[in-house]
Amino acid sequence: MLRNLGLNSAEELFDSIPADLRFRVPLKTPAAISEIELLAGFEEMASRNVAARRPTFLGAGAYSHYSPTIVDHLISRSEFFTAYTPYQPEISQGTLQAIFEFQTLVCQLTGMDVANASMYDGSTALAEAVLMAERVTRRKKVITSAAVHPEYLEVVDTYVQHYGIDFHRVDFDARTGLISAEGLNSLDDQTAALVVQSPNFFGCIEDVRALSERAHAVGALLIVAVTEAISFSLLRSPGACGADIVVAEGQSFGVPVSFGGPFVGLFATRDKYARQIPGRLVGEAYDKQGRRGFVLTLATREQHIRREKATSNICTNEGLIALAATIYMETMGRRGLQEVAAQCAQKAAYTARRIQELEGFSLPYSAPRFNEFVVRAPVEARELLARLASEKNITGGLALSRYYKDRPNDFLVCVTETNSRQEIDALVDGLAHISTST
């Protein structure tokens, strides 16, 4: 082919690059290895992630749920995972119909009117929701509960820093674990939105309906964030409670925790805000013969057309993960989603009760919870959990000191349908044993 193009060497292909800019030495990246060697090397690396082999009670934004075998099998069809964004509908209907079903399922679970084709994850979805609230209300003040996932708050801080948005934290009630009533008094007619997470970072279920009334009373939007999407099938939907924008992390829907990504951000809102929504939307369309199909639509909101005036800069989203979540939701279905949620709640309740009975342990918050709760230990939580891991081979939860330096003894426990009673009892016994043997 080179000769065919009148070239004598591959080097000549790059003649348009000034000589002094050519990189003439070999890259100092590793030399090529075979499949056998790569597998061995990666298996070895993975084996040093010892935590991946332990029973775990870690949640806090990434949840270990069971994913039916068909989920991974189906997303592994190359027609799905090696396709691009469905810009050519005639040969992309598989992807498009799946997204349309995803949008519908997200609406059903959140209780909202319209959902997009996905955001990067829950944290960036929340940031985009805050920016959207500013667009919609033209107000610059956003009030958030401090009981939102700390990393989500950090991400919002980053996104809004050059947007002139005053992102204002309201503390939570040390007794209930819910957003504090006083804090809400800072709501005023300058407020674009009130942001809450429910169940919140401490696992406490906020009274979303009451909060939406407070927000709407001053003309602010209520943005509800959910990190544990399985809770949708047990708890009153944010939509039913009056939320204006609902964002969630969809990883719970059959997606592996995979050290934090790829996950999938869910973003839903009211019909009237449809044209303010960030990201892609798929809609129904018909051909000349009246056959139904689906297309990417309302593209004028998007960067490739609207450029700097777009509702967001997002382009590539989390398509395949949204597909996995769709397959999960459809496989579990109406009853399965309910049963998973019920089992999570039941097992968490059992675990909480058992831990509460332990000498020196307490559960600081009184609010109802779904499948996560804070435990206050008689000893330093970080140390306690480290020993639980090394001595009992259990990951017992998250030491809150990771985010709250002033809370050395608190840790967050998450229980899902994958935690067997045996694991739970081992956790409880382990906590008892270690806390007393210090």
Add this chain to the structure above:
Amino acid sequence: MLRNLGLNSAEELFDSIPADLRFRVPLKTPAAISEIELLAGFEEMASRNVAARRPTFLGAGAYSHYSPTIVDHLISRSEFFTAYTPYQPEISQGTLQAIFEFQTLVCQLTGMDVANASMYDGSTALAEAVLMAERVTRRKKVITSAAVHPEYLEVVDTYVQHYGIDFHRVDFDARTGLISAEGLNSLDDQTAALVVQSPNFFGCIEDVRALSERAHAVGALLIVAVTEAISFSLLRSPGACGADIVVAEGQSFGVPVSFGGPFVGLFATRDKYARQIPGRLVGEAYDKQGRRGFVLTLATREQHIRREKATSNICTNEGLIALAATIYMETMGRRGLQEVAAQCAQKAAYTARRIQELEGFSLPYSAPRFNEFVVRAPVEARELLARLASEKNITGGLALSRYYKDRPNDFLVCVTETNSRQEIDALVDGLAHISTST
């Protein structure tokens, strides 16, 4: 639907079964379990197959070769693995073309004219070859080398027992490890076929050309069996040596050892015997517009048409495994098949040399070998290998006492491209250490 059929209960569906034959109690098979439970249970069972986690030097009819990742990925396309036998060519061309390529590759490697769509495995393929030789020659005596895989010989014994075939074993030469010259004298004009395996069960490469001359001299067919199909790409093909029927175990072509099955039998012969071949054949065909396609052909040989006069009773064969072998052969390709074979031969040569140097160990046979060879130990092989497994975590090979009670100290070692030098050296050191520490 029941009502729709005028039935009141599912039980009524079975009214045509006499009441006294109905099974009215629940089956004493286990109650239903979930995916989670099944996975846990099977993982647990699998974990008790401790040998599966060890470096292994076991061959003897099942070989551990590397299978490129795409092989399993592609056979897992449901269009392939959930399809039936391609009886309807218009919607089965994927399977049919793949089989046509399989038949071609088998012909290329064996050096024969025509190959079928597969047999159950190498052992049954050999049995069918013996029966075919009887059909072709109308002779009843079949002479086989005793150095054919013992289990293959057992299978042939079973197949021929009611066929009036005198299946006669010829011993092998204790020095060379090859079929003995004297034995061949039993070849006569009653002989339907001479059966040899090469490389034979002891890893020794037979002089197939000489043997075919001997067989043809008395009007007998030469049947060559091959258990290690990778040897085809290094050794003179049986076809080139004059074989009339070549059968082989195709498992080496990217198929897991899977405790002995499913494997795939290769069966190839000369054009003139095409209509005597057992099993399915795929051939080229054209539609009215002259478009090329493929169909099952020469069906009149088969049981569904010819019934008791069929060339075999085989119906379901090893389709998907044949597909895996096809994908393997095409992925490795001309050069890859050669390189794998070369590495096997080189590593086996190195291993043999190292073991030969060990105090008290010897290699009894002088014939050239491919990747397997017999080792004579100074101690009981069974015991030696058991300790090698438990103390050094290496499966060192097959104690020949499993098949030959009179050979307590011999064991068969197989080396493939998957055995690293490190493993080989560990084997050698282990043998030295254990044999001296008894």
Add this chain to the structure above:
Amino acid sequence: MNSTKITKAAPHITQNEALIFERSQTGRKGYRLPPLDVDETPLDEIVPVNLRRDDDLEGVPEVSEVDVVRHFTRISTWNYSIDLGMYPLGSCTMKYNSRLNEKVARIPGFANLHPLTPEEDAQGALQLIYELQESLSEITGLAGVSLQPAAGAHGEMTGVMIIRAFIDARDGAGASDKRRVMLIPDSAHGTNPASAHLSGFTVKTIRSTAEGFTDLDHLRELCAHGDVAGLMLTNPNTLGLFEKQIKEICGIVHDAGGLVYMDGANMNALVGVARPGDMGVDVIHLNLHKTFSTPHGGGGPGCGPCCCTRELEPFLPVPRVVKDEDRFRLDFDRPQSIGRVKAFFGNFGMMVRALAYIQTHGNDGLREATEAAVLNARYVARGLAPDYDKPFDAPPMHEVVFTDKRQSRKGVHTLDIAKRLIDYGFHPMTIYFPLIVQGAMLIEPTESVGRQELDQFIAAMRSIAREALEEPETVLNAPHTTRIGRLDEAAAARRPTLRWRPKEAASAA
């Protein structure tokens, strides 16, 4: 041609793809191996040149990894498959193949276990085999089980050989040379006579009655000569009918000194509902790749366990997998065994899947599957009766046979109806089997299809019946929606091309 009345399917663009040999390009590679890590030995010292290949593997393809992936992905799209829809092949039990079963069969502890591993290091695999044997024994009501046979026909051969061995043991060596007759109904699958022949038996055919059952008078007549070794019966038979008189049948054969072999290919109609062992059957094969959902794989692999009475157990193939206390081992010490029918232990990978099927369905799930399978067949039987000739009145079990009698008056035959069904988005039913039914269409929906699709199937068949009357050409020239049309199979068989050859060579030839 793809008329608007067809709603289930529509033509869509697919990729053409040549034979891999036609795609090959010198120098391309799709693999990489680790470098050789041992000191190299001169090749001549390993294998002398005269024993080595000298054709440099001429003709074997040279392609890249992406070439191979595209090659097989493309050709795969030309296949119909269970995952695409109903696959009503009668006698084939094309049911859904669970992905979970595929996953467990690939657990390294199973997939990487060598068959010659010492027993103590393979306890998990032996346990799995044992547990499956136990379940199949319970399901069939027969005490002895061997999982060694690789498919149904292989199981038949095994079973028939067991009958022969038993007779010799019972009546003295060589007795079976006198008792050479194996009785087989004219409706039987071709593998039955072929397997009987392979075991040295002479096949005599039993007529079926007009109602579609075994003709007992004819059976008695054939049993009168003292030369009957046994009977091979399919139940439900290949017409989808349960042999009501199975007990009498077994009695007649037993009284005549013969044994009864049951072809268990149709067990999907019986699991959890009736057990061959309770009917007087002596030996049976199962098709795990039918009843127990191991994937057909485009023609295999299968697994054809042979189950028999306690009396026949000593004759099962070696080795047997047995349990002492809580340890599993191989028992080779079976002096009366017919011997080995396959190297190693059979198609283990299929056994893993079948046991997973049994455990995930559970005992009641197995029965429910049977009920659904029969219900679906009944539903189809009823739905098609108005338009197609149903040769037998008895209510069908898991499959139902129709014929082209009415349509053939218009010159439209079973083959045409089958091909037209493709345009409607279905895989055709089994056609021209059983042989005793002229223009047979044997339909087995299985439990893996919902009512919606059953209704679509019935509607499609009825629409084709209408076309046969109103526009026979449309049916006669079907399919119209496939990449290629009907292929000339006669020509293909007359001058068969069974392999690719390089152009020159080809033209030379």
Add this chain to the structure above:
Amino acid sequence: MNSTKITKAAPHITQNEALIFERSQTGRKGYRLPPLDVDETPLDEIVPVNLRRDDDLEGVPEVSEVDVVRHFTRISTWNYSIDLGMYPLGSCTMKYNSRLNEKVARIPGFANLHPLTPEEDAQGALQLIYELQESLSEITGLAGVSLQPAAGAHGEMTGVMIIRAFIDARDGAGASDKRRVMLIPDSAHGTNPASAHLSGFTVKTIRSTAEGFTDLDHLRELCAHGDVAGLMLTNPNTLGLFEKQIKEICGIVHDAGGLVYMDGANMNALVGVARPGDMGVDVIHLNLHKTFSTPHGGGGPGCGPCCCTRELEPFLPVPRVVKDEDRFRLDFDRPQSIGRVKAFFGNFGMMVRALAYIQTHGNDGLREATEAAVLNARYVARGLAPDYDKPFDAPPMHEVVFTDKRQSRKGVHTLDIAKRLIDYGFHPMTIYFPLIVQGAMLIEPTESVGRQELDQFIAAMRSIAREALEEPETVLNAPHTTRIGRLDEAAAARRPTLRWRPKEAASAA
């Protein structure tokens, strides 16, 4: 319509399939969970009824496992994909996605690792991230790397925010409020201005020259006002041309006190051949889902690492993954960091695949891939020149732009050519981008396609050019071989239906 001149593809029957909601049947289940194994608490004691859902998940589908499998298997067959053939979307780098990379990403030790695992128990994952950072640093010639951004646009936002933070650090807090201008060529991808805007910058557009390069005079002019924070440049630019004067360009921007951001979406033209760091670029994003072959997945996930000079490193997002001796840890103590742009550490699963790509290709393999990618684009450029208008003379790098200028005289436009290409068995190229080229057709073959298919593509395009002259209708009404024709997108946007609703509700609405 599917005229015989088309040899690469042919229509074949595919299954239609309704929305899952239309398939739902009350009572069907596709799942099974283990029974609850703890003593049950009255639900009211866990969550009071007023906080619980009261709609019983009305509308959420109820289907069986096989329903779901068939549903997605069927609709998947309506998609084109890399595994089916060449996917020449310019700017998208649709290269082959190795199965091996999919396999390693699923290793339980990676897939089941929780992001909040204490560092000492996640050393393997941290090492993997670190090694990938090192490789990308070497490939770009830039010292600082953060893998946190989830996609290209996210990486852009990160990079632009870094520029802003740097300026404030350099010129004093709030300085960037005065340096508000981000310069972006008119040929840039829409994410560039959008990302700049998101970071609070005012976008000013730089003209491109008639030759397709950045207009340096215009650039100088725009840089004259002291308000330029930076320039966002794609190189090779979106016309597929290498910005020869990149060094001068960087010089001009630097002299004006600004920084240079490079959009690395086109790095597939440069890996192993030239390094942005050596060109004067300050910060860049990469698209691992383009250049490093992580699958596009029908729209994601991606991974958009941000790489920058040592000077800018302190501003990268937290946490950083760093190495002390042989231990890897998270560094949160970065006072100058712009902060966190995503929860946890980014799309780790994509990082696993990208590192596997780098290691299996090896350093020379990476360069060879670049050479092949450029060679293929050149080959296409040459092949199409006779029939299509090529607006720029400069030799293209990894992609080439053509226009519909000649065809439009006959009323045949880029969209029509793209749709007709579908009938020929190809996915269309990127169309109407970049915006500055009227009727643009941006073609990027990538290295994952062989000469055979390149020739087929060229032949198809030339054949379409002929059709545009001789039978324009054929092109204007294309595609002719797909399940559905062109969809009315305008109508869809006018009254958007963005979700399914139950019939009643729907009609009510």
